[in-house]
Amino acid sequence: MATVIERIHLEIMRAVHIHGSLTAASGKLNLTQSALSHSILKLENQLGLQVWRREGRRLLPTQAGEYLLGLADRILPQFEQAEEQFEQYARGERGTLRIGIECHPCYQWLLKVAAPYLNAWPSVDLDVKQKFLFGGIGALFSYDIDLLVTPDPLFKKGLIFEPVFDYEQVLVVGPEHPLRSAAHIEPQQLSNEILITYPVDVERLDIFAHFLTPAGISPRRHKLIETTEIMLQMVTCSRGVAALPRWLVEESTKKFSVFPVRLGKSGVKKQLYLGIRETDADIDYVEAFLEQARKQRG
Amino acid sequence: MATVIERIHLEIMRAVHIHGSLTAASGKLNLTQSALSHSILKLENQLGLQVWRREGRRLLPTQAGEYLLGLADRILPQFEQAEEQFEQYARGERGTLRIGIECHPCYQWLLKVAAPYLNAWPSVDLDVKQKFLFGGIGALFSYDIDLLVTPDPLFKKGLIFEPVFDYEQVLVVGPEHPLRSAAHIEPQQLSNEILITYPVDVERLDIFAHFLTPAGISPRRHKLIETTEIMLQMVTCSRGVAALPRWLVEESTKKFSVFPVRLGKSGVKKQLYLGIRETDADIDYVEAFLEQARKQRG
DNA sequence: GTTTTTATATGAATTATTTTCATACAGGAG
DNA sequence: CTCCTGTATGAAAATAATTCATATAAAAAC
Numbered sequence: 001m002a003t004v005i006e007r008i009h010l011e012i013m014r015a016v017h018i019h020g021s022l023t024a025a026s027g028k029l030n031l032t033q034s035a036l037s038h039s040i041l042k043l044e045n046q047l048g049l050q051v052w053r054r055e056g057r058r059l060l061p062t063q064a065g066e067y068l069l070g071l072a073d074r075i076l077p078q079f080e081q082a083e084e085q086f087e088q089y090a091r092g093e094r095g096t097l098r099i100g101i102e103c104h105p106c107y108q109w110l111l112k113v114a115a116p117y118l119n120a121w122p123s124v125d126l127d128v129k130q131k132f133l134f135g136g137i138g139a140l141f142s143y144d145i146d147l148l149v150t151p152d153p154l155f156k157k158g159l160i161f162e163p164v165f166d167y168e169q170v171l172v173v174g175p176e177h178p179l180r181s182a183a184h185i186e187p188q189q190l191s192n193e194i195l196i197t198y199p200v201d202v203e204r205l206d207i208f209a210h211f212l213t214p215a216g217i218s219p220r221r222h223k224l225i226e227t228t229e230i231m232l233q234m235v236t237c238s239r240g241v242a243a244l245p246r247w248l249v250e251e252s253t254k255k256f257s258v259f260p261v262r263l264g265k266s267g268v269k270k271q272l273y274l275g276i277r278e279t280d281a282d283i284d285y286v287e288a289f290l291e292q293a294r295k296q297r298g
Numbered sequence: 299m300a301t302v303i304e305r306i307h308l309e310i311m312r313a314v315h316i317h318g319s320l321t322a323a324s325g326k327l328n329l330t331q332s333a334l335s336h337s338i339l340k341l342e343n344q345l346g347l348q349v350w351r352r353e354g355r356r357l358l359p360t361q362a363g364e365y366l367l368g369l370a371d372r373i374l375p376q377f378e379q380a381e382e383q384f385e386q387y388a389r390g391e392r393g394t395l396r397i398g399i400e401c402h403p404c405y406q407w408l409l410k411v412a413a414p415y416l417n418a419w420p421s422v423d424l425d426v427k428q429k430f431l432f433g434g435i436g437a438l439f440s441y442d443i444d445l446l447v448t449p450d451p452l453f454k455k456g457l458i459f460e461p462v463f464d465y466e467q468v469l470v471v472g473p474e475h476p477l478r479s480a481a482h483i484e485p486q487q488l489s490n491e492i493l494i495t496y497p498v499d500v501e502r503l504d505i506f507a508h509f510l511t512p513a514g515i516s517p518r519r520h521k522l523i524e525t526t527e528i529m530l531q532m533v534t535c536s537r538g539v540a541a542l543p544r545w546l547v548e549e550s551t552k553k554f555s556v557f558p559v560r561l562g563k564s565g566v567k568k569q570l571y572l573g574i575r576e577t578d579a580d581i582d583y584v585e586a587f588l589e590q591a592r593k594q595r596g
Numbered sequence: 597g598t599t600t601t602t603a604t605a606t607g608a609a610t611t612a613t614t615t616t617c618a619t620a621c622a623g624g625a626g
Numbered sequence: 627c628t629c630c631t632g633t634a635t636g637a638a639a640a641t642a643a644t645t646c647a648t649a650t651a652a653a654a655a656c
Contacts (some may be wrong), residue, residue, distance in 0.1 A: 004303055005377055008643095023603065037605060037645050042643095048388035056652050057603040064387055070577070071380050074441065079303055082369050089362055092345035134439065134456025134576075141432065141439035144381065154452065158432025247308055278432075279368070306614095333615050335634060340613095353633040497637060501601045 003091045003115055004046040006080060010072035012036050013051070016059060017069055022069040071133060078143055087272055088125070094285050096125040100145035102152070104198050106223045108228070108273055109165050117292045124285045136275075147289065151206075153157035164293040165272040167245040169206045174238045177259070184262035187215035194240035195219035196231050207243035210268045232256040245270075302344040305377060308370035310334050312348070312355060315367055318522040338421075365423055386423070392583050394423040398443035400434045400450070400495050403543045406526070408447055415590045418485060421582045428515050434573075445587065451571035458579055462591040463570040467504045468558040472536045475557070483533060485513035492538035493517035494529050503569060507542035509561045519522035530554040 015025035016036075026033040027219040030153040044051055051068060061069060084172050088095050101107050107128075114126055132139040136148040140159065153161035171190075179189065190212065202208045212218065223240055226229045231242050236256045274293055280286050305386050313323035314334075342349055349366060350357040359367060399405050405426075412424055430437040434446040438457065451459035469488075471477050477487065489511065500506045508514065510588040521538055523529045529540050534554045549560040572591055580583050 003305060003309070003377070003381070007301060007303075011301070021603065031643095032645060033604075034606085034646075038645095041605080047384045049384065054604075058652095059604085064384060068382060071376060078369060078373060079301070082303055083301070085348065085365060086345045086362060132455070135454050137435075137452075137454055138439050138456045141436050145639075150341065154435075154454075156433045156435055156452075157430075158436045178351060270373065281334055319632065329614095330616060331633075332617080332635085336614075339634080352633075356623095357633085 005045065005068075005071075006041060007076075009043050010076055012040055012070065013065065013068045014072040014076060015062075017061070021057075022059065048059075061132075067069050074142065079141070092123065093125070094121070095122040096127050097147060097285060097289060098127045098129060098145040100129050100132060100136045100139050100148045101148075102132075102148070102150040103204065103272075104200075104228075105169075105248070105270070106149040106151070106272055107166065108245065108248050109167075113289075113293055113296050116296075117289055120292070121288060138237060140275060140277060146286065148275040150273055150275060151270055153275060159275055159279050160278055161273045161275040162290065162293075163271050164274045164297055167270055167272070169210075169243055169263060169268040169270055170246045170249060171207075171263055172232070172235050172242045172244050172249050172258050173259040173261060174236050174241075175259070176238045177241070179241075179258045179261055182261050184265055184267070186264065187212050187217040190219050190241070191217050192220050194221045194223055196223045196225050196234055196240040196242040199224035200224060200233075205243070205283065206268055207263065211243075211263045224278055232258055302341065303362075303366075305374075307341050308335060308366065308374055310338055311359075311363065311366045312370040312374060315370075320357065345500070372440065379441070387508075390421065391423070392419070395423050395445060395583060395587060396425045396443040397426060398427050398430060398434045398437050398446045398448075400430075400448040401502065401545070401570075402498075402526075403467075403568070404447040404449070404463065404570055406543065406546050411587075411591055411594050414594075415587055418585060418590070419583050438573060438575060444480075444574065444584065446573040446593070448571055448573060449568055451573060456576050457573055458576055458586065459571045459573040460591075461569050462572045462588075462595055465545055465568055465570070466570055467508075467541055467561060467566040468544045468547060469544050469561055470530070470540045470547050470556045471535050471559060472534050472539075473555040473557070474536045475539070477539075477559055478557045480559050482563055482565070484562065485510050485515040488517050488539070489515050490518050491574040492519040492521055494521045494523050494532055494538040494540040496529075497522035497524060497527075503541070504566055505561065508566045509541075530556055 011029060012022075012025060015224060019025045022036050023033045023209055026036050029036070035232070040051060050062050051065040053062050054060075083097050099110065101110060107130075107254050110128065118124075118126065129139070129145055129182065132144065134142070136145070136150050137154050137159075139145045141149050147162075153163075155161060160287060171185060179185055179237050195207070197205050197207070202213075221240075223234075225234065228244070228248070231244075232252050233239055233240050233256065235258050244262070246260050252258055274289070274290060276286060309327060310320075310323060314320055315324045317326060320334050321331045322478075324334050326584050327334070345362065345583065347362050348360050349363040351360050352358075383393050397408065399408060406570055408426065416422075416424065426439070427443055430442065432440070434443070435452050435457075437443045437448050446521050447462075451461075454460060469477070469483060477483055493505070495503050495505070500511075519538075521532075522530065526542070526546070529542075530550055532538055533540050533556050543560070544558050547556055550556055572587070573587060574584060
């Protein structure tokens with residue numbers, strides 16, 4: 001078969017899916033309803049099958065339509081990303097490094113590396129993404145991001161992962177807290193505490209995954225807070241305890257009266273990794289980011 | 299920016315890359331050299347940058363050109379796969395289940411499952427792929443395959459892996475071989491043998507990865523053979539020993555005089571997994587394949 | 597239940613785009 | 627230097643996409 005599916009068809013499928021009707025979609029695409037109708041009808045003719053089941057005036061995707069929608073979701077972002085990239089090239093900029101992060105400490109760490117990197121590479125933009133339909137690895141494979149910061153590396157063909165940061169996850173308590181100067185704590189000592197965490201799945205929280213859950217302990221209450229600052233504020237006021245990287249706690253002692261306590265006798269030790277696609281390994285500004293990360297490390 | 303990059307541009311970039319010149323590419327695309335030239339020139343105007351550096355009459359991709367080539371490699375196969383899929387839909391067929399395999403036992407196992415599945419689903423085609431630029435997981439993520447058979451599952455968001463087959467990797471020896479009726483063998487007993495394997499990386503061969511290498515032993519010689527039949531033939535004639543799944547050896551005793559011997563006291567135990575994309579989990583013929591695999595298992 | 601509104605489909609006319617044709621121009625081989 | 631072979635280019639031709647005007651029908655409103 002010749003080439004029949006064009007970008008415009010995917011654009012139409014997606015726009016109709018999002019906006020609910022050909023008419024609504026036509027506005028967004030700066031075309032008339034008639035143009036879209038003709039375009040899809042032609043496609044249906046060429047394919048020899050329907051893309052929508054016309055039920056009254058609703059357009060319900062058929063199996064083929066669903067397939068096209070999936071194709072649109074995979075492909076259109078890549079066209080768009082490419083066009084943005086070219087706009088940047090044309091302006092003399094190098095491009096955008098799209099960074100994906102999969103945990104909160106990842107974000108904290110990234111903030112520290114980003115500043116010196118942006119100074120060194122004024123022609124490169126950074127874009128940070130946190131939500132991935134198929135996880136960070138999937139985002140890397142499908143070119144949604146160029147670089148992944150994660151605690152879970154994957155050593156597979158086509159990807160390169162490198163450790164960039166070691167840290168210890170510690171409990172943070174306020175100045176009034178009885179555990180304030182304990183050498184370390186055991187899981188059961190948290191069973192009567194209010195534990196404050198970021199609002200993510202419990203399995204993804206280190207204090208649960210590597211400390212409480214293995215011991216079969218739950219805290220008295222589990223409170224969810226979005227931002228680190230508010231979290232530390234609440235800990236300072238004895239409204240609960242939290243778990244954060246030690247370096248972050250130590251940096252915060254200027255602003256908040258908070259104290260780190262080791263989790264378990266040997267502590268909860270974590271590593272962050274940086275992952276890229278093998279094919280990107282020799283792009284200068286990608287390489288430079290890894291270099292910057294290594295420098296920060298040592 | 300409006301939508302400027304179209305499928306045809308990617309087709310041209312790829313064809314020129316493959317065939318070396320606009321003129322050569324034009325033949326393959328059933329267009330004239332002039333058409334391609336106009337098309338790319340228009341694109342370059344809209345993007346505001348060159349896609350090729352014109353050096354004499356050679357067209358050398360610029361950075362932007364390289365980017366487009368990468369885009370073409372990722373995107374065009376998806377368009378093509380979609381069109382094939384639609385052709386099948388139009389013929390009343392359900393589609394093609396593209397299966398990736400990452401090891402030789404995977405292939406042997408697949409052969410056993412494929413026959414009953416194809417009978418049960420006459421409207422579905424199977425396509426088996428063995429070579430992946432970015433490994434099986436990458437192929438799954440980038441829609442090169444729909445289903446992966448592998449000994450290395452990856453439990454990540456967006457993917458579903460399920461164990462489908464347990465087997466023991468054993469040594470195969472011929473009728474004259476002194477180890478023929480040994481209860482099991484130790485690594486050093488192979489140091490004077492000719493070991494026959496498939497021609498793949500040593501790290502991917504179970505007998506090396508899980509038996510010889512940990513003990514620091516190498517066989518006297520290492521011979522590479524492509525096909526299982528020839529391999530068994532050579533073993534029968536005392537031309538060497540091989541390592542294969544026990545079930546495969548047992549099935550082969552009718553045709554070849556070969557004998558399985560356990561590797562180490564507790565044997566080398568392996569599992570095969572089937573992996574799919576989460577989004578495909580409720581496609582009936584995909585589900586049916588998993589069901590078939592489970593049935594085979596029990 | 598009738599009317600009004602709002603959606604898609606369709607044919608013809610128009611506009612825009614792509615493609616070809618003819619040819620200019622230039623690099624590389626001999 | 628000349629011939630061969632590649633790309634670029636402008637104008638003409640062919641094709642394709644888009645609009646406009648309108649038909650048709652399903653919801654919604656009354």
